[in-house]
Amino acid sequence: MEFTHNPPKSQGLYDPRNEHENCGIGLIVDMKGRKSHSIVKGALEICVNLDHRGGCGCDPITGDGAGIFIQLPHNFFKKVCKKEAGFEVPAEGDYGVGFVFLSKNDEERRHEEAIIEEIVAEEGLSMLGWRDVPVRSEILGKASAACEPCMRQFFVARGDACEAGISFERKLYIVRRLSTHRIRYSGEDEDALFYIGSLSSRTMTYKGMLTTEQLEHYFPDLSDEAMDSALALTHSRFSTNTFPSWPRAQPFRYLCHNGEINTVRGNENWLYARQMQLASEVFGEDLKKLLPIIREDGSDSQKFDNCLEFLVLSGRSLAHAMMMMIPEPWERHKSMPQWKRDFYEFHACMMEPWDGPASMAMSDGVQVGATLDRNGLRPSRYYVTTDDKVILASEVGVLEGIEPANVVKKGRLEPGRMFLIDMEKGRIVGDEELKEQIASEQPYGEWLKANLVKSEELPAAKEVPVDNFETLETRQKAFGYTFEDMRFIVGPSAEAGKQPLGSMGNDAPLAVLSDQPQLLYNYFKQLFAQVTNPPIDPIREELVTASISFIGSEGDLTRPSANSCRMIKFESPLIDHKQLAQLRHIDLPGFKATRLPILFESAAGGLESGHNAIVDPRISGKGLEAALEQLFENADAAIRDGVNVLILSDRKVGAKKAPIPALLAVAGLHHHLVSQGTRTRVSIVLESGEPREVQHFALLLGYGANAINPYLALETVRHLVSRGDVKVDADQACYNFLKANLNGVIKTMSKMGISTVASYRGAQIFEAIGINESVVDKYFTKTASRVEGIGLGTIAKETMARHDKAFAPRDDERGDDLDPGGIYQWRAGGERHLFNPITIHKLQKATRLGDFAVFKEYSQVINDQSKEMFTLRGLMDFKIDESKAIPIEEVEPVEAIMKRFKTGAMSYGSISKEAHESLAVAMNRVGGKSNTGEGGEDPARFTPDTNGDSRRSAIKQVASGRFGVTSNYLVNADEIQIKIVQGAKPGEGGELPGHKVLPQIAKTRGTTPGVGLISPPPHHDIYSIEDLAELIHDLKNSNIEARVNVKLVSEVGVGTIAAGVAKAKADGILVSGYDGGTGASPRSSIQHAGAPWELGLAETNQTLLLNDLRSRVRLETDGQLKTGRDVAIACLLGAEEFGFATAPLVTLGCLMMRVCHKNTCPVGVATQNPELRKRFAGGADAVVHFMNYVAEELREIMAQFGFRSIPEMVGRVDKLEMRAAIDHWKAKGLDYSKILYRPDVGPEVGTYCQMDQDHLLTELYAISNVPSVVWIDENNMIARPAAAEFGTDIFTEITGISRETHMQQVRDWVHEGSLPNDASYSVPDLSEDEVQARLHFKTAAHLRRNGRKEEAERHFNAASELTPLDFTIVRASMPLRGGDPFGEEFFELYQKFQDAGSPYHGIPRAQ
Secondary structure, three states: OOOOOOOOOOEOOEOHHHOOEEEEEEEEEEOOOOOEHHHHHHHHHHHHHOHHHOOEOOOOOOEOOEEEEEEOOHHHHHHHHHHHHOOOOOOOOOEEEEEEEEOOOHHHHHHHHHHHHHHHHHOOOEEEEEEEOOOOHHHOOHHHHHOOOEEEEEEEEOOOOOOOOHHHHHHHHHHHHHHHHHHHOOOOOOOOOOEEEEEEOOEEEEEEOOOOOHHHHHOHHHHOOOOOEOEEEEEEEEEOOOOOOHHHOOOOOOEEEEEOOOOHHHHHHHHHHHHOOOOOOOOHHHHHHHOOOOOOOOOHHHHHHHHHHHHHHOOOOHHHHHHHHOOOOOOOOOOOOHHHHHHHHHHHOOOOOOOOOEEEEEEOOOEEEEEEOOOOOOOOEEEEEOOOEEEEEOOOOOOOOOOHHHEEEEEEOOOOOEEEEEOOOOEEEOHHHHHHHHHOOOOHHHHHHHHOEEHHHOOOOOOOOOOOOOOHHHHHHHOOOEHHHHHHHHHHHHHHOOOOEEOOOOOOOOHHHOOOOOOHHHHEEEOOOOOOOOOOOOOOOHHHOEOOEEEEOOOOOOOOOHHHHOEEEEOOOEOOHHHHHHHHOOOOOOOOEEEEEOEEEOOOOOOOOOOOOOOOOOOOOOHHHHHHHHHHHHHHHHHHOOOOEEEEEOOOOEOOEEEOOHHHHHHHHHHHHHHHOOHHHOEEEEEOOOOOOHHHHHHHHHOOOOEEEOHHHHHHHHHHHHOOOOOOOHHHHHHHHHHHHHHHHHHHHHHOOOOEHHHHOOOOOEEEEEEOHHHHHHHOOOOEEEEEEEOHHHHHHHHHHHHHHHOOOOHHHHOOOOEOOOOOOOOOOOOOOOOOHHHHHHHHHHHHHOOHHHHHHHHHHHHOOOOOOOOOHHHEEEOOOHHHOOOHHHOOOHHHHHOOEEEEEOOEOOEOHHHHHHHHHHHHHHOOEEEOHHHOOOHHHHOOOOOOOOOOOOEEEEOOOOOOOOHHHHHOOOEEEEEOOOOOOOOOOOEEOHHHOOHHHHHHHOOOOOOOEEOOOOOOOOOOHHHHHHHHHHHHHHOOOOEEEEEEEOOOOHHHHHHHHHHOOOOEEEEEOOOOOOOOEEHHHHHHEOOOHHHHHHHHHHHHHHHOOHHHOEEEEEOOOOOHHHHHHHHHOOOOEEEEOHHHHHHOOOOOOOOHHHOOOOOOOOOOOHHHHOOOOOOHHHHHHHHHHHHHHHHHHHHHHOOOOHHHHOOOHHHEEEOOOOOOOOHHHEOOOOOOOOOOOOOOOOOOOOOOOOOOHHHHOOOOOOOOOOEEOOOOOEEOHHHOOOHHHHHHHHHOOOHHHHHHHHHHHHHHOOOOOOHHHOOOOOOHHHHHHHHHHHHHHHHHHOOOHHHHHHHHHHHHHHOOOOHHHHHHOOHHHOOOOOOHHHHHHHHHHHHHOOOOOOOOOOO
């Protein structure tokens, strides 16, 4: 792949917008403001010691980024500018310096420099000259060198154009913004290398696509004694993706950031809307030169820095701006001082928080400090020394030579708190003092008392709509209510005030493949946090969550005043009919409301123009699109008339009027007003009969609604109470319903690590599956939609289908009951399911009788989706060239294929002892792997049974609750799986109700019987990629023979997450589909969180190939895999291992009753009830048959393709195509080109796992070659003893140590930290030559792994010359010379070294 300055453009399923980053940050400052070179040196040392928090990809000497931020080094420039650049610098503060990345093409560079000089002159400043920044390019890795820019500094004198200080800084800000716009964003050269890292009279950054150790060496300036500063920030970047990007290295202009801003899409949209309302006094006419404030192509950290810089330069202090952007959790903090609460509440009226885990170090060159987000999910520790220095970093011990006696204070940043050093004051300014000073600058409390209106203080409404139960069912039909909605969603929510639970997975069709008319909400899937940022726990961390919502007009962000908080404050965005009536008829200064109908004519469409027109819509002949356009025009007119509360209403639905889908109306209007720059002048309030469950409310808020009144759902609740179906009074039931759905929304936000509704509003934390780009671009702007799908015509058709059923012309048609639904359980006449009575019967019959013919009947029903479509893979066809087919006998045997099969992570507790052990026995019989799940495993199962069967699960799962995780558990694993997420409920923890926690289960899990177990959200102890890398390392130390696997779930952007996981040295990555099973989960998560594995697997494979990381990891998938065809498609999309869960449970007797969470499973599979467990009639034989049959089907397909082994087949998307002639009314718009895309990479890029991760265990324990048997087999696969019959024999023959003894010694070595007293484990005492040899050896090994054999051979030869009798080096070089590392030559060599003294380490050179 050819590297450029920027990440590759969007291709296939890879999108550079999905890149994430986690990092290490540090700062060092002299509190008294004394400049010295030692501060710079200290910061560089901190950076190097944060190396493990930075990342490296396939090239070990290309880092993800490292940099340093210092005060402008005036003494250094006085020293070098005259000599190197031919000019002298003016007095300190009278000039600014820009550090710029320019094109390496001379002509392009001169053009870029000319533009900068032209803009400097335009702004009345003087260009002093240019300086070439010395760099050592020769130390760069291949990837970073390929896109290295030309480094130059330019010097600008202020002259008489402005005053020194902040005025000069504003001028330089304008120069930088104009330069960047004209050069990089003018459209002339989108791939320009141009980037100004810093341009200031106070500060400067040196940074690049470097490793931490390269930073000082690459920039010789940093080693100059004259390079001095009183403060320094430093940063080590760990990008989940590894595409070189010099500009994304940190620090930025004001900060460096360890964390992730989860709400950045919404923050960006809201700031875009606000910037149109700005009238800054400090910038005046120059303001328009700065827009847009945020650039789209920046990382989340860069966008935060853009906003912070604007707030600071427009007049706020650095600390004030940070308090606005990352406020403390003030909403539920009862003991917070009133002055502080007033400050935060006032600013909440002006700006939403930038929410997500964040530890930030920031500086404006005068003050320097750090702050932590409200959750405190990033470590930051500091200490103060006797010589007035302050050191803060992501961890302790980053700076050596600090004597404990010289440390006067130690501490850590606390959630929401700020740490500031003011060098003018010469001291640390405490959080309380700092914030009290800022809060006292304006009378915020008085402003709030005079202007903020609490919702409960609004005058009572004069008119409140009344219920009409006679027409209720008709209206329910018009909005698509089903029997299941009433039974499983609305009723339980109203009665209990909690989200309803469900179980098992979702094997119903995607909305775009369903024959049933679907609500628009069902085309969206919730996104969630995994690895790069943690979900939060809304139960245990209730203090940090907030649902407060404000209604009214925002003020000018740059000119805060009393009117800025003239708003109505609601405690919840979900409001009842009385609160809506109060808003509709509001008569208070500063508020004006109007109702806009969101209906269209059922025959043609259109809305009457004029926002005051509440009359019936007239036929316009324009359809749904015209109705939306009219809605937007009506809203614009209302805003011009001074309206600031827009109530979108579909109450007037009737025989001739159908409702515009509420989500389409809200999202479309929100984006229209954002683009008009008027969004912050109004609030959008929705009055709709459509929303009734958590997904609906989450989407409406996520796409911009300020408040929602679900009037029909609440009327339905009152009706259920009136007929006795809900056993609480009507008011309480309505309160419960709103409470349950609000808590569900907070849970949904929390899955993404977002704490406040204000931040979630407009953040668009969803992806669309099955909607075409024309609809997404206009109405759901910047939402991912990767397979295209339906347009407005089909959306209107689905709306009309519901409407026509409700208002049918014939009485008998109108009299039909509500649709059964059939989403949550199979029902005759309801939604289709892959597992239905027919398929369950056929699968159980085939596997119990051992009848492959019946299994083929089952798989035919599952696979034949030409008429009944369920899954994305169902619409794929194989591209088979019959001339390349081979006899099935030439395909690898069933036994070899089944070694790649696994069962899913189902814990003992969620399923019965009988079911759990049957799965383990079956998988051990076939050579596959079963998974413990997160419930631990009884140690008695580690010992084989007398009949030879083993009940030991090969895969031991480690989840956030750590249930049952012990040393004994870990060492008895062949694979250890870190459960980051679960397909059926990503972002949530495992849940086992108390009635299922029997004494034996509690003992296995290490918990108390009868007490329900809820894990923290996965993975609450994994805050970042660095934390995951640490856990992988720890688990690898606990059992060096076991692979470490990381479980992810499919969602847009999972590929970049997987790239980070590969860099964190996971041996395997599992990408689960959203449709997998679960023992208990909120129904919203089962149906609406995550994406199909086809999308996640394909994206992960494509991204790992682009990163050249694919050959490092085994890629696995699971999620409703049922047949050999499913496995074949998974393999062609990039998987080499395959998981099954629901299907094996069905073979054991599961009937898909979906009552696992109730402990009432009628067949003893998913219950702990002793009586029900007696009904268990399954056994391991049925699972063995299933695995054999799937493998046999896969072999038949492989023979048709001509593939002899799985590695040949992995990732061959060219063998797939989308099924032709799809005439389904919705599916015909699907486009699979992104799924079936194959990145253009060279032959040197591995396409399946071909090498082991280097876990650095040998270096850590000073052992040059831990004896083990690992080699490359004839298929270029890494083979281990477990994968080869002759492995143990060779090991014993070579070492004379039994494998069991060896493993025990290695465990002792890991646990005890000491080395066995055995010559095979001796620690070498290396000479200088031997050290050099090992450096050559490591370089050679890396080059060989990456296919650069000639270069590798040169380094191997150099190593051999330095240490000709080093067994490790000589043996490793054998394959390059055509030798067999375990052939005859090897044994002869071994004997030679054995005779000389040691077969494993370098021996004294012959004299």
